[in-house]
Amino acid sequence: MKTKLIALSATALLAAGCATTPSDDEYYTKAVALMKAGFKDRGQAKVDRIDQDSLQKLCSSYGSNPVPPDVAERLQKEQLATIKYPADGKYLGDWKSGEKIAQSGRGGQYNDDPKQPSGANCYACHQLAKEEVSYGTIGPSLYHFAKLRGYGPDIQKYAWNKVYNSHAFAACSSMPRFGYRGILTEQQIKDVVALLMDPNSPVNK
Ligand code: HEC
Known part of the structure; x- marks a missing residue:
């Protein structure tokens, strides 16, 4: 995701003739702003879907690199704690x-x-x-x-x-x-x- 965003914003910046080299964070912020400007809320499909939660942000920050094992373990524990179980204790439906x-x-x-x-x-x-x-x-x-x-x-x-x-x-x-x-x-x-x-x-x- 982030790689795509960076590619998008890089094209936009080149078109604008920008000579400085912004950091990854700046690229990211600009790319999100561009996407938000390019889409609009329509019914239940809202532009805030572009906003990443902390897990998605952290995952994006590694791009295609592997997530370090200690970070992965921490994230998985946090996500496991969010799981709610069926009220009647039965996992199987139809x-x-x-x-x-x-x-x-x-x-x-x-x-x-x-x-x-x-x-x-x-x-x-x-x-x-x-x-x-x-x-x-x-x-x-x-x-x-x-x-x-x-x-x-x-x-x-x-x-x-x-x-x-x-x-x-x-x-x-x-x-x-x-x-x-x-x-x-x-x-x-x-x-x-x-x-x-x-x-x-x-x-x-
Ligand atoms: C956008 C793609 C995507 C969709 C949609 C998706 N999955 Fe997956 N799923 C994956 C990927 C990628 C993996 C392997 C990585 C991982 O474990 O998360 C996976 C892994 C799994 C596994 C673990 C397999 C194992 O060997 O332990 C199960 C079970 C599973 N998916 C079930 C489902 C079911 C059921 C649905 C629909 C309710 C679903 N998935 C929808 C991408 C998807």
Whole structure:
């Protein structure tokens, strides 16, 4: 993200004929200002989405360099502490609903109804079912997730945690924090976790 921002602002500065060499922070500030000037709020899609929280800022500051292990460990601990567990203690919902949620990329856009639940777009980054012809490969394949890892309570809890807040296990993950950011409801997370964990789900067939 930051590299892209820097590239954007560098172009703008060159065009303006600027002769000094601003620091990374100055580039960043200018780039954010340019982006904020270039976009406007539209419905639920607000320009404040450009603002990074402290974790995102810190992750961006490393660019494509690895995050030092002690920093990663601290960030993961902080993110793990944000996770809320299902009120009834049950991690698994309905995998059929989970499949629909995993396939849906709707939600959060200016022309989506904010009252309707969002999709999770898991397929944009992961293979989940064998039958699915189109999926992204940013994340690892989750086909046979529970078949390979086990169906027990520890893996169920891990799947819940990972979907709720992916950064609890990979400090600077590019996977959205579905629970922490309120993208999915508790029931939707249960349904998606069931998709990963149910022996009858296409993920484990
Ligand atoms: C924008 C891309 C993206 C989206 C969307 C996404 N993920 Fe991920 N996911 C990743 C990446 C990258 C990783 C590997 C790095 C990491 O662990 O965070 C990952 C890792 C995982 C893992 C850990 C796999 C393991 O072997 O331990 C699980 C489970 C997972 N994702 C489930 C999901 C589910 C379920 C959804 C939809 C609710 C989803 N992901 C949506 C990018 C994404």
